Amino acid sequence: MKPTLIRTIISLLFGLLVACIALLATLHQVVEGIDGAKHPASASRIEKIVALVEAYQNDKHTLPDSLYDVSQRNVDDPWGNPLVYEVKEGHYHIASFGADGKPGGVGVDADVTSDNLHSDVIALPLSDVIHRPEAQGVVITAGVSGVLSALLCFGVVRPTALPKSSTRGVILQITLLLLAVSILASFITALHVPSGH
Template identity: 30%
Template sequence: MDVTWPLRTIGCTRSVIYIQPKMVEQCVLALRIACQNFHSINARWYGMGQRMQKSIKRHGISRPQSQSGFTLIEIVLVVMLIGVVVAFAASRILGGGDRAKVGLAKAQIQTTADKIEQYKMDVGRYPAALEDLVKAPTGSSGWLGPYAKEIELKDPWGQPMEYKVPGENERAFSLLSHGRDGKPGGSSVDADIASE
């Protein structure tokens, strides 16, 4: 019984060879020829590539190397990371200005409280309003001011300081700044800053 099957080969005149079992030797021979043809073709292409590379190097022709650089995703991630760092740094720097103003407000309130005490020592009573530190009130003897400038009666945020006579918690007077927001209460830089 004859068994045939197709065998595809490279470099043969026929595209399909039908082999019978008794012709195995011829099949092996055909495969060897096909493999030799394949290797010789491959070697020719390889040699041609080598010669082209030498020619390129000799004539100084540059060819693109493997793609180097960053992908779009990498660039977007780096830009986002830089944005986060800049935003963090800006908030720390800009927020630092408000924290510095809190320290300045504390010092300014304490200085103004000292000026109020100086007014009391000279006049004999506490001023009715903060403006009495700048201009002499009518009917007051012993006033040796001005004790303060008009601009010194505002906190670092430009809000007027709050002054009460008599003060809260059985104090002679109370002097405070309402912080950055200018409203009573709050927290952080918006918190009230009172004299001690």
Template identity: 25%
Template sequence: MEFYPSLFSFTRPSFGIAIAQMTEEHVSEEKAAEKFAWPSSLGWRLLIAIIFGCLMAVLPALIAWQKQGSSFYNNGYLKGISRGHFRQIYNAVVYRSSPPQTLAELNLPQEILQDGWGRPFQYEYRGTTCTITSYGRDGKPGGSGFDEDLSSDDPDRPTNYEELYRTEDQPTLYQFYFELPTRRVLQGAVITGLISFAMVFSVFSRSKVPDREKQIFLTFFFVTSAALVYGFVIAALHIPTGH
């Protein structure tokens, strides 16, 4: 006799309301999970991974160029020597009543009459004026970075010793990555980008993430931190010190 009332209790309105509430809560949870789900499209995953990988490759490469390019142990030092010798020759010419016809008339040591790469300074005598020129690392007119010309006709030439020795001689981006031994930094940056691409693509391959917001934040934080640390370490280890 007690069985029928129990069976009847399942048909009560309160039970139907409870079922409806449970259904609504389940639907709400599914919608919330979908809201914080990773992109499931292969195209989106590839796009995000490529963007992240490129950033992780470009950032360490640019930082290495900015931080280490000006202090590159060989050519930057030689260009500094050129500026020092240039200034001594320029002062010797200016202090004379008239320009010499040749630099030999200045009676300066032979090494002073050469730039940092061991080439004689070019000297052009024009009666009341003259021009002193160094063609830089490549020994040819024009160029930038280490190949930049140093000329007394240049209005931006160093005007005093303080400016002379505070000037940072920066190679061009192309020279830093393709002509100098520092080109190994580019290889490290590319490897960093590829690893970052693989990590991000792997993480985004999951359709759902438990603990939604926290898991998303922690995953992004981990991937970003690991990629940046790896990039900086690779850049530091592959930059020649000059010792």
């Protein structure tokens, strides 16, 4: 294989790896800014309503007909949709259907119910996060960091400049360069995380 082709492949893989590291290092901050606080707020609101329903049931020995029987306010979820209250065979169920207001869903559309108040089903899929407008600055910055890192790697790492027996030298160069560039790229990408204000 030609030395230039080897350098190009190594550089492209290096750039891709740096872009992925920078993106993954900052993605959790982006996720927290994308309706992330609304699911815990919804769970907290449902938890308070559950306490009110149970107090009503203990006091009146029956379940309320609607949530308005126990609270005149806070019967909507953080997205402005009404909480769903259902009674079947003496058991009740309270739910928020997430950002879309429809049953089911993942990510910001995931349901929060009185049965799964502290569930981890709210995690956003990676594809949802990177396509959100709030994440575009981070994605672009990580990509630019990857391209610049690939160019830097192509210019710095020259396997033909080292003796053939020094494969460890090339691996050490690439590892040290990867460490330094990944830290720098992650820092620069973190500066582009939306603050939520």
